[in-house]
Amino acid sequence: MLEWQTDEPTDGVVEYGPDPNRELRASAQGRTLRHQVTLTNLVPNTQYYVRILATDAAGNQSASDLQ
Numbered sequence: 001m002l003e004w005q006t007d008e009p010t011d012g013v014v015e016y017g018p019d020p021n022r023e024l025r026a027s028a029q030g031r032t033l034r035h036q037v038t039l040t041n042l043v044p045n046t047q048y049y050v051r052i053l054a055t056d057a058a059g060n061q062s063a064s065d066l067q
Contacts, residue, residue, distance in 0.1 A: 001038045002052070009033055010054035020049050031057065 002014055012028035012035035028035040035054075042048070050066040 001036060002050070003034070003036045004052060005034050006054050007033075008056055010035075010056050012037065013053045013055075014039065014050060015053065016048050016050045018043070018046050018048055022049050022051055 004012070006012075009031040010033075011031050014026045014028075014037045015022035015024070016026070016039055017023045024039075024041060026037045026039055028037050052064045052066070053061060054063075055061045
């Protein structure tokens, strides 16, 4: 599970996968400051590429890459 916080209410999406294409997606519920997403279909002992996307009410988007 991934958890993160934003400084204004946003919709949150996590793109992830074992390669840079990040073919899997999971969404946080609703526009909020605190986000929580459960990642599924993970394979043990596998490195994943993860990108967290946050979009505010005005449509501004920020992205953070994790690895």
